[in-house]
Amino acid sequence: MSATRGRHAAGEEGGIRIPAFVDVKGLSISYGAVSAVRNVSFRVNAGDVYGLIGPNGAGKTSIVETVAGLRSSTMGGSINMCGYDPCRNRGAVSRLLGIQLQESSYPSGARVGELCALYESIYRVPGGATALLESFGLLEHRKSLISSLSGGMRQRLALVLAQLGDVRVVVLDELTTGLDPEQRRETWESVRRLADRGVAVLLTSHHMDEVEALCSRVSVLLNGEVVAAGTPADLIVQHGGSTRFVIDTRQVSSEDVEALHGLGLQQPRRPHPGAVELAGQYPSDYRSIIDLLRSRGRSETAVRPRAATLEDAYLELVGRDTTVKVGVS
């Protein structure tokens, strides 16, 4: 791995605030003979929420844990976190970095307040957790055993611990996995508040609605490589295709579906189960579908137009047989 300077030009010691950023250039990670990540580059600035998305095994966790200095696998490329190389300056990086690890648990038998007090001691911020616990609605649970908290509360506690001290970068690895919709939205608010404070947030997620709601930029990973990168809106425009027309197969016959295919509209790679999807222009193609269904004695309620989403773009990208590099940042 190329040497990053011990201190970046933008950051100064002696009490001057170090700007938050993560700059990853040409990162490659391998485990023995297995190449897990190849030539990945991205940058997360202060106040940004950057998303890494991709199927299981795409390399997301390898990247975020390497960025956090937790992996020492064979690497190529460079990582610059607030002026430090996480592999060479782990001590300095650990003070600037907060992290929530995928599938990481809490010590058994610990109370919320005790764990917070421990982190306050580790990060040398006596009493620093109180305001955070209050803002995350956990202050009244300070004396509760962590094992008695709900899944949402535990994730919020992970966020509290991840930002204790003077952290400039927060890494969140599948933060909302296993949470119900209400808890997920509460957690999103917490992430937004983090970014509003100027913290650079790097997150991985399998929830495209979450990524669309939170991230200013996204990299899509497949087999360890970035196959597309940009804003969620860019990715939707470039890869999501045009308007989707969802045909309810309970209201139409297989002959009707065959006739609809005869219109020559594009079929997305991964249609919803129990429905047929066609992609085309609104309103012209929508009008053609309605006309065809009416001519076959079907109700126009059998078709519903919807805008393409990040999930459509994602499925199109990761469903490809060959990787296509588009706008890698």
Next chain:
Amino acid sequence: MFLDILRFEARRMSRNFAPVFFALAFPVMLLLVFGGIYGNKPSAQFGGHGVVDSSVPAYLVMIVSVTGLMSFPLGLAEYRDRKILKRFRATPARPSAFLLAQALVNILTSLVGAALLVVVGTIAFGLHMPINPIRAVGALVLATFAMYAVGSVIAAVAPTERVATVLANLVYFPMIFISGATIPLSIFPATMRHFADALPATYGVNLLQQAWLGTATNALTDAAVLGGAVVVSAAIAVRFFRWE
């Protein structure tokens, strides 16, 4: 910072039923039961010593076995398997500080258990103090190191918390039931004593009983076996231990 880690681990330990019960309450309960039945009068059945005088040094080895072979390795396995150690590695704290704190808290629990046992034995049954207190302390320290070193091997080689639990049980129960730590070796048949000879705890019991009661044993051999167990186990543990 280390004192805060120690305090954190001590609070967790206070809520961990199994080691607290088996290190603090169980040996005292055994002593009260057998002391209540036999008293502490010298008996030929126990080599001319009272049951309580004979049992206390043996139970001390049981206490350090509970924390060294069960609580300590299972605590480490929990931290590694549930990625808690990995999470702490991302902080400015050294993860080794948590391992050290866990070891110290377990040893402290053993000390409290030992003190409780001696106090109850003295008050309830007139327990006699060791004839050679310094050697008794030395023997207990050596037995403690041996049990913790073997416990470290369990933590090091077990790939998961579940496997660690199985291994700890497989090692712990023979260690306390066949070594004389719970049941006197004098009532064992010859075949069982051969099994006992293969367990480090047997030599800990021998050494402690010799220092406490003056019973006959080859102290040098006992100390050498315990020392060897410490060195070999520590080497294996260091070789195979993984942070994650």
